[in-house]
Amino acid sequence: MSRAIYLYNTASRLKELFKPIHEGHVGIYVCGPTVYGDAHLGHARPGITYDVLVRLLRNLGYKVRYVRNITDVGHLENDADEGEDKIAKKARLEQLEPMEVVQYYTIRYEEAMKALGVNPPSIEPRASGHIIEQIALIEKILEHGYAYISNGSVYFDVEKYNKDFKYGVLSGRELGEMISNTRELDGQSDKHSPYDFALWKKAAPEHIMHWPSPWSEGFPGWHLECSAMSAKYLGEEFDIHGGGMDLMFPHHECELAQNTAARGRGGVHYWIHNNMITINGKKMGKSYGNFITLEELFTGKHPLLQKAYSPMTIRFFILQAHYRSTLDFSNEALQAAEKGLKKLFQAVRDTDGIATDEKASDAGVAKLYEDIYDSLCDDLNTPVALSYVFEAVNVVNKIKDKSLQINMAGKVLLQKIFKDVLTGILGLQDEQASGADAATIGGLMDIILKERQQARSQKDWAKCDALRDDLAKLGIRVKDTKEGSEWSLE
Amino acid sequence: MSRAIYLYNTASRLKELFKPIHEGHVGIYVCGPTVYGDAHLGHARPGITYDVLVRLLRNLGYKVRYVRNITDVGHLENDADEGEDKIAKKARLEQLEPMEVVQYYTIRYEEAMKALGVNPPSIEPRASGHIIEQIALIEKILEHGYAYISNGSVYFDVEKYNKDFKYGVLSGRELGEMISNTRELDGQSDKHSPYDFALWKKAAPEHIMHWPSPWSEGFPGWHLECSAMSAKYLGEEFDIHGGGMDLMFPHHECELAQNTAARGRGGVHYWIHNNMITINGKKMGKSYGNFITLEELFTGKHPLLQKAYSPMTIRFFILQAHYRSTLDFSNEALQAAEKGLKKLFQAVRDTDGIATDEKASDAGVAKLYEDIYDSLCDDLNTPVALSYVFEAVNVVNKIKDKSLQINMAGKVLLQKIFKDVLTGILGLQDEQASGADAATIGGLMDIILKERQQARSQKDWAKCDALRDDLAKLGIRVKDTKEGSEWSLE
Numbered sequence: 005m006s007r008a009i010y011l012y013n014t015a016s017r018l019k020e021l022f023k024p025i026h027e028g029h030v031g032i033y034v035c036g037p038t039v040y041g042d043a044h045l046g047h048a049r050p051g052i053t054y055d056v057l058v059r060l061l062r063n064l065g066y067k068v069r070y071v072r073n074i075t076d077v078g079h080l081e082n083d084a085d086e087g088e089d090k091i092a093k094k095a096r097l098e099q100l101e102p103m104e105v106v107q108y109y110t111i112r113y114e115e116a117m118k119a120l121g122v123n124p125p126s127i128e129p130r131a132s133g134h135i136i137e138q139i140a141l142i143e144k145i146l147e148h149g150y151a152y153i154s155n156g157s158v159y160f161d162v163e164k165y166n167k168d169f170k171y172g173v174l175s176g177r178e179l180g181e182m183i184s185n186t187r188e189l190d191g192q193s194d195k196h197s198p199y200d201f202a203l204w205k206k207a208a209p210e211h212i213m214h215w216p217s218p219w220s221e222g223f224p225g226w227h228l229e230c231s232a233m234s235a236k237y238l239g240e241e242f243d244i245h246g247g248g249m250d251l252m253f254p255h256h257e258c259e260l261a262q263n264t265a266a267r268g269r270g271g272v273h274y275w276i277h278n279n280m281i282t283i284n285g286k287k288m289g290k291s292y293g294n295f296i297t298l299e300e301l302f303t304g305k306h307p308l309l310q311k312a313y314s315p316m317t318i319r320f321f322i323l324q325a326h327y328r329s330t331l332d333f334s335n336e337a338l339q340a341a342e343k344g345l346k347k348l349f350q351a352v353r354d355t356d357g358i359a360t361d362e363k364a365s366d367a368g369v370a371k372l373y374e375d376i377y378d379s380l381c382d383d384l385n386t387p388v389a390l391s392y393v394f395e396a397v398n399v400v401n402k403i404k405d406k407s408l409q410i411n412m413a414g415k416v417l418l419q420k421i422f423k424d425v426l427t428g429i430l431g432l433q434d435e436q437a438s439g440a441d442a443a444t445i446g447g448l449m450d451i452i453l454k455e456r457q458q459a460r461s462q463k464d465w466a467k468c469d470a471l472r473d474d475l476a477k478l479g480i481r482v483k484d485t486k487e488g489s490e491w492s493l494e
Numbered sequence: 495m496s497r498a499i500y501l502y503n504t505a506s507r508l509k510e511l512f513k514p515i516h517e518g519h520v521g522i523y524v525c526g527p528t529v530y531g532d533a534h535l536g537h538a539r540p541g542i543t544y545d546v547l548v549r550l551l552r553n554l555g556y557k558v559r560y561v562r563n564i565t566d567v568g569h570l571e572n573d574a575d576e577g578e579d580k581i582a583k584k585a586r587l588e589q590l591e592p593m594e595v596v597q598y599y600t601i602r603y604e605e606a607m608k609a610l611g612v613n614p615p616s617i618e619p620r621a622s623g624h625i626i627e628q629i630a631l632i633e634k635i636l637e638h639g640y641a642y643i644s645n646g647s648v649y650f651d652v653e654k655y656n657k658d659f660k661y662g663v664l665s666g667r668e669l670g671e672m673i674s675n676t677r678e679l680d681g682q683s684d685k686h687s688p689y690d691f692a693l694w695k696k697a698a699p700e701h702i703m704h705w706p707s708p709w710s711e712g713f714p715g716w717h718l719e720c721s722a723m724s725a726k727y728l729g730e731e732f733d734i735h736g737g738g739m740d741l742m743f744p745h746h747e748c749e750l751a752q753n754t755a756a757r758g759r760g761g762v763h764y765w766i767h768n769n770m771i772t773i774n775g776k777k778m779g780k781s782y783g784n785f786i787t788l789e790e791l792f793t794g795k796h797p798l799l800q801k802a803y804s805p806m807t808i809r810f811f812i813l814q815a816h817y818r819s820t821l822d823f824s825n826e827a828l829q830a831a832e833k834g835l836k837k838l839f840q841a842v843r844d845t846d847g848i849a850t851d852e853k854a855s856d857a858g859v860a861k862l863y864e865d866i867y868d869s870l871c872d873d874l875n876t877p878v879a880l881s882y883v884f885e886a887v888n889v890v891n892k893i894k895d896k897s898l899q900i901n902m903a904g905k906v907l908l909q910k911i912f913k914d915v916l917t918g919i920l921g922l923q924d925e926q927a928s929g930a931d932a933a934t935i936g937g938l939m940d941i942i943l944k945e946r947q948q949a950r951s952q953k954d955w956a957k958c959d960a961l962r963d964d965l966a967k968l969g970i971r972v973k974d975t976k977e978g979s980e981w982s983l984e
Binding site for chain 2 (some may be wrong): 069101103104106107111124125126127128129130132133134135136140215216237444445447448449450451452455471474475477478479480
């Protein structure tokens with residue numbers, strides 16, 4: 005490929021040169037949503053982070069197969085092995101078939117991702133659609149002696165695995181120090197040790213989602229699906245596994261253990277984890293009263309929000325932080341992002357019209373172009389890349405001011421930065437100028453501002469003000485400048 | 495429920511009063527797409543027909559569970575039991591994993607349906623996600639003696655079934671008269687009789703989609719998924735099964751036979767079939783060169799198309815024919831539909847502004863309202879319902895002309911017809927006025943037309959003409975009337 009890319013590998017705690025298993029091809033698996041509720045900020049960050057990684061890899065010339073699953077069964081309350089399945093519980097509360105809950109929230113999740121400019125993955129497998137593959141995986145783990153059957157359920161034997169392979173390497177934990185996150189509930193006694201986790205759970209009589217298996221009518225444990233589906237669609241050894249940092253333990257640790265117990269190897273070459281989002285400095289959670297869904301953000305309907313924030317504002321805001329840093333949401337920070345994004349796309353729109361001068365240089369744009377790629381290839385450093393994009397914005401504004409000249413090569417490269425990098429890789433779109441309607445609005449504004457300009461030249465201030473007020477009612481702000489009038493949609 | 499609804503049942507060849515199995519609830523299963531190519535006109539008609547049926551049932555107060563499947567495996571070339579799986583073949587040609595093909599075309603199908611105003615079903619199960627259920631169904635059919643194992647595959651024994659239950663009742667065929675649509679290909683000899691169809695196919699070594707089963711590594715026959723998934727999500731006995739008339743034989747006939755062989759009963763209370771679409775009088779098909787995808791229709795990019803037709807034009811056009819009639823697509827017919835739809839929504843937009851007079855009557859609107867529901871409840875007679883909607887349009891236009899008066903109750907009922915029936919049940923939306931942008935455009939037009947009105951009153955014809963020409967460049971046509979100016983977006 006044209007450029008080297010470095011990625012921070014959680015497994016080694018090092019930034020490593022990325023080398024794919026098959027030259028020119030990348031297989032990437034990312035843990036997707038459990039579809040029992042609306043997509044929230046916690047979904048936006050991994051959605052956008054891995055979208056940018058995939059867009060970058062494709063831009064560099066890789067053929068990428070991107071698999072992101074839908075968890076539609078087996079994800080129990082509190083991520084523990086006991087309790088009620090989250091989807092089944094929602095179905096019971098809403099008096100629906102579990103798959104009606106799955107359908108409803110899957111569509112809403114995908115709509116939210118689309119709004120955020122997140123491209124769909126290449127394959128979107130569902131846990132409930134891969135029961136056969138999960139049963140086959142359990143059989144292998146049992147055969148290798150790292151699991152046991154207990155009262156119709158099958159559990160992974162963590163202590164035995166730990167002796168042979170060491171459990172906890174990914175998250176850097178020692179078995180002795182771990183506190184089990186399982187609670188003492190019905191069925192807890194089936195486990196030999198609190199460390200153990202379920203591979204297959206026998207269904208209680210009232211449980212509505214279950215399938216036949218060699219051990220019982222039941223359902224797979226939550227961790228199993230990712231081990232089964234990543235191998236099915238990417239092979240037992242594949243390049244990149246991504247997900248939120250909260251999934252590192254126990255989910256990814258269990259995945260790694262399952263892979264190793266079944267196949268003698270972890271299978272994942274690069275483990276990548278995005279950091280968490282906080283809200284006004286606090287962890288987001290339903291119990292904290294600061295749980296904000298994406299729809300609430302897009303519409304502004306949440307007591308913590310001063311206004312609505314557009315999907316691109318959210319995307320831009322998320323990309324302004326490095327994916328491995330925590331990111332704090334606040335109205336101030338979002339409004340600053342909104343302003344920055346507006347400034348950015350104003351320059352993008354202005355670029356086509358700037359004059360060139362063949363006696364001038366490229367105004368440093370070629371170096372900016374390289375700097376942007378270097379930052380993105382340095383473990384996806386989007387904040388640094390964006391700072392260089394803003395240097396390109398400054399170049400455009402200086403040329404408009406006539407305090408700087410640029411040659412045609414420089415202008416073409418500016419357009420390339422905005423088209424290939426800003427839109428192509430970072431996935432940011434000009435919301436003001438999307439679609440035919442925006443063009444129509446722009447055209448109508450030209451007509452109205454021409455009228456207003458005429459009124460100004462005739463010093464008909466009453467008419468000028470009346471037009472401005474009429475436009476304000478439509479949410480359009482007019483700013484008068486020496487050259488004429490600028491407008492923006494609020 | 496508030497009104498009786500009659501549906502034509504293919505099984506009885508009669509229009510029957512619809513009685514649901516469970517009071518107030520309706521379970522409906524419709525055969526969805528095989529996702530190996532772009533959605534075309536042949537997908538639009540069942541998509542829209544069953545969408546209107548479900549919307550009507552919900553409007554009448556039923557709680558509807560609408561299941562529409564995605565066929566992502568097992569649909570062989572020529573719909574026969576032999577040959578290559580359509581999805582696997584596409585994957586091989588495009589050098590993709592079959593599930594990448596499935597993902598790509600599923601998303602495109604759903605986008606096309608969304609554009610057509612077709613609501614998503616309640617559950618959208620995939621064949622590949624229900625292999626366990628399909629294997630269990632085969633085991634039952636084998637157990638009851640209506641299938642046999644042959645060289646790792648399992649076939650349905652049509653002659654034996656015919657003796658006990660009679661095969662062909664749905665499509666009205668006699669076994670003796672049937673010509674098998676299977677071709678003589680590899681594996682053909684595994685069948686005892688050409689009538690027989692595959693329940694399970696042993697996978698050839700090069701076949702990429704296969705699962706373990708008691709008989710072989712293989713994959714399910716195409717007809718099986720609908721029998722398995724309808725029972726899983728709607729019960730072994732359910733209300734309505736829909737699909738295109740081309741699916742009546744062999745697909746639905748085989749489904750019925752599988753259900754009966756496994757469970758002793760057909761399970762479906764009402765079989766509903768929509769008729770086919772022709773293009774300029776000819777059957778649509780890739781080999782006829784008249785195969786038009788929905789995207790081609792929406793963009794106008796097909797040699798047979800004179801222009802682009804909007805999704806709502808297609809929807810309106812389809813609803814202008816009864817679902818059991820054939821429907822012929824032509825540029826003339828589509829352009830007539832486009833014109834009719836414009837007229838319709840002009841009246842809808844005008845309705846809010848019409849004056850009322852309490853000395854007047856309801857202008858016959860209450861009767862129109864009843865007539866519309868009566869037509870819809872009479873086996874979904876959308877063309878007749880639309881003719882009454884157009885009578886409502888005439889009422890609006892006459893009131894605007896001041897040749898008719900209406901009281902407030904009549905006006906409210908007009909609004910109800912347009913909101914509840916036209917948009918709510920028929921799913922037709924005003925494409926000119928969708929979204930916030932449309933509101934902005936409307937607001938800007940008000941400002942410009944006020945300017946123009948002023949110019950007219952000052953007899954400044956040059957300015958009037960200039961404004962009209964500027965608007966024409968944006969595709970906006972202005973028509974001057976006595977009361978002022980009307981405008982429309984081309």
